[in-house]
Amino acid sequence: xxxxxxxxxxxxxxxxxxxxxxxxxxxxxxxxxxxxxxxxxxxxxxxxxxxxxxxxxxxxxxxxxxxxxxxxxxxxxxxxxxxxxxxxxxxxxxxxxxxxxxxxxxxxxxxxxxxxxxxxxxxxxxxxxxxxxxxxxxxxxxxxxxxxxxxxxxxxxxxxxxxxxxxxxxxxxxxxxxxxxxxxxxxxxxxxxxxxxxxxxxxxxxxxxxxxxxxxxxxxxxxxxxxxxxxxxxxxxxxxxxxxxxxxxxxxxxxxxxxxxxxxxxxxxxxxxxxxxxxxxxxxxxxxxxxxxxxxxxxxxxxxxxxxxxxxxxxxxxxxxxxxxxxxxxxxxxxxxxxxxxxxxxxxxxxxxxxxxxxxxxxxxxxxx
Amino acid sequence: xxxxxxxxxxxxxxxxxxxxxxxxxxxxxxxxxxxxxxxxxxxxxxxxxxxxxxxxxxxxxxxxxxxxxxxxxxxx
Numbered sequence: 303x304x305x306x307x308x309x310x311x312x313x314x315x316x317x318x319x320x321x322x323x324x325x326x327x328x329x330x331x332x333x334x335x336x337x338x339x340x341x342x343x344x345x346x347x348x349x350x351x352x353x354x355x356x357x358x359x360x361x362x363x364x365x366x367x368x369x370x371x372x373x374x375x376x377x378x379x380x381x382x383x384x385x386x387x388x389x390x391x392x393x394x395x396x397x398x399x400x401x402x403x404x405x406x407x408x409x410x411x412x413x414x415x416x417x418x419x420x421x422x423x424x425x426x427x428x429x430x431x432x433x434x435x436x437x438x439x440x441x442x443x444x445x446x447x448x449x450x451x452x453x454x455x456x457x458x459x460x461x462x463x464x465x466x467x468x469x470x471x472x473x474x475x476x477x478x479x480x481x482x483x484x485x486x487x488x489x490x491x492x493x494x495x496x497x498x499x500x501x502x503x504x505x506x507x508x509x510x511x512x513x514x515x516x517x518x519x520x521x522x523x524x525x526x527x528x529x530x531x532x533x534x535x536x537x538x539x540x541x542x543x544x545x546x547x548x549x550x551x552x553x554x555x556x557x558x559x560x561x562x563x564x565x566x567x568x569x570x571x572x573x574x575x576x577x578x579x580x581x582x583x584x585x586x587x588x589x590x591x592x593x594x595x596x597x598x599x600x601x602x603x604x605x606x607x608x609x610x611x612x613x614x615x616x617x618x619x620x621x622x623x624x625x626x627x628x629x630x631x632x633x634x635x636x637x638x639x640x641x642x643x644x645x646x647x648x649x650x651x652x653x654x655x656x657x658x659x660x661x662x663x664x665x666x667x668x669x670x671x
Numbered sequence: 672x673x674x675x676x677x678x679x680x681x682x683x684x685x686x687x688x689x690x691x692x693x694x695x696x697x698x699x700x701x702x703x704x705x706x707x708x709x710x711x712x713x714x715x716x717x718x719x720x721x722x723x724x725x726x727x728x729x730x731x732x733x734x735x736x737x738x739x740x741x742x743x744x745x746x747x
Contacts, residue, residue, distance in 0.1 A: 575721055595721060596687050617710075626682070626710035636717035637710050638683040 308653055310613045310643045312452070312589075317500035320543035324502070327535035335534065349534055352541040356507065359544045360494065361485055368508040369532035373477070373495045374400055376506025379528060380493040381473040382519035383510070384444045392429060392470065393446040394421055394458070395632035401446045401475070402628075411443075417634050419456035419580045426466045444471045447486075450479035453616050453629040453642060455589025456580040460486050471515060477506075481548055482555065482586050491516055499547040500647075501540035505532060558645050559587035561654060565643065566590060568658045573665055577636040579629075588645040591616065592661075593630065597639030597668045605664035606641070611657050614642040639665075674703045678732065682710035686718050693724060693738050700738050707732040 316324070327348070333341035335349045350364075357364035370376040377400050385391060391410040393401050396419060405412065413425045445467060450457045457479065464472055464486055471490045476483070480498025490512035496505035508528060510516045518527050547554075562582055570576055575595035582590075594602065599617025606613055616627035617640040626637035643657070675692055677685035685706040692702055704715070715734055719726040723740040 577717060577721060593717075595718065596683055596690065598683055624681075624709075626713060631710075631713035634713070634716060634720070636721070637713050638686065 307610050307612050312614055312644045314500055317543035317546055319546040320539040323542045324539045327538040331534040352538045355541040359548050362509045366509050368528045369537055370506040370528055371532045373506035376508050377493045379508050380491040381446045383516040384471045384473050384490055390443040392443055396451050396629045397448050419454050419633050446473050448475045449483050450586050452478040454579040454591045455585035457483055457584055464488050496540040499544045501543035502536045505536045505540050554647055555587045561645055562587055562590055565654050572662050579635045590643045592641055593636035594639035594665050597665055599640050601668055602664055606660055609660040611660055616640045672701055672703055677706040682708050682714050685711050686714050689736055696738055698738050702736045704734040704736055
């Protein structure tokens with residue numbers, strides 16, 4: 303009998319409505335919208351309609367949006383576009399590797415986080431003085447602000463952080479949060495990943511709020527802000543997925559939050575020595591990160607896979623360079639024996655009960671070796 | 672002072688070894704853990720928090736572990 307694997311990884315299939323629309327989007331939107339022809343003007347109309355719809359769903363005027371075919375490069379555009387020579391880049395210790403890479407190439411300041419995954423207020427005070435120092439030197443500071451962490455789901459207290467840094471430019475990373483967190487009170491650039499609302503992979507959305515500050519950070523000729531080679535059918539499918547996801551987002555979020563609370567309660571009541579990264583109250587409702595003491599993450603993944611459950615891991619044995627997750631290490635959470643369970647819109651309570659049973663069995667077996 | 676040599680071993684093995692050894696010594700006793708795995712220091716600190724023991728980094732690959740947990744529930 304074929305094994306049915308229940309998916310608890312961060313990857314999700316395309317939203318059914320986007321999937322349905324994709325074929326016709328390829329049929330109708332294949333022409334270059336910038337050219338002069340009947341097909342091109344049809345493609346242009348579809349493009350404008352999709353961008354208007356995305357802008358409306360995100361609460362950002364369509365003219366501020368740009369589309370990038372390589373989502374991780376989109377985050378670079380958002381951050382590096384605000385930076386000038388000599389500017390200080392401020393980022394948190396749990397930020398994504400792409401931001402850490404930019405930070406290593408210039409003057410930067412890393413803000414530590416606590417066990418709960420949040421930047422603590424005392425770090426903010428020193429940060430504020432750093433920012434004012436930067437201003438005295440006629441340089442400025444840019445804050446790379448991750449709205450929600452992809453490994454732990456922790457949503458940063460971003461409005462509080464921004465209010466402490468009035469003179470700092472803000473580049474927001476909404477790649478994980480998607481529409482799960484509102485736009486901040488003040489921001490200069492933002493980056494979204496279409497995947498976060500079950501849109502197609504391979505599409506990043508850059509929003510430029512401060513048009514006088516942001517500049518294309520890559521070598522370029524002419525006034526174009528980004529290369530503009532993102533696939534039009536994917537933009538159309540992304541707009542449809544976002545519209546569909548946004549329409550019942552609140553109901554879905556509430557249901558997933560309840561299910562995550564149940565999952566966390568079940569795991570901690572049934573398995574000893576388990577470390578949970580982040581509090582559910584200040585996290586995305588569907589991401590749960592557990593670390594089990596004395597257990598090897600990869601072995602745990604294999605046991606669960608055999609039992610028919612696919613999950614992710616942040617443990618070192620699963621990383622390409624065999625180093626532990628910098629996010630878990632920065633928080634002080636156990637890095638070995640880690641699994642990340644992402645609840646899907648389709649996940650039922652029975653799925654969670656069976657998953658917990660499988661984890662309980664696997665952890666007990668691995669600890670008894 | 673007993674030295675637990677875990678050089679070359681990957682996590683969670685150094686943490687498993689220290690948890691096995693710590694229950695064999697009296698409360699207040701110190702052990703030295705030698706480990707060069709990059710996950711050891713963050714994981715040793717998390718282990719200490721979860722089990723109620725005390726740890727300190729003495730060198731890049733050398734850690735001091737003091738048993739403070741009296742109940743012997745170090746768990747492995």
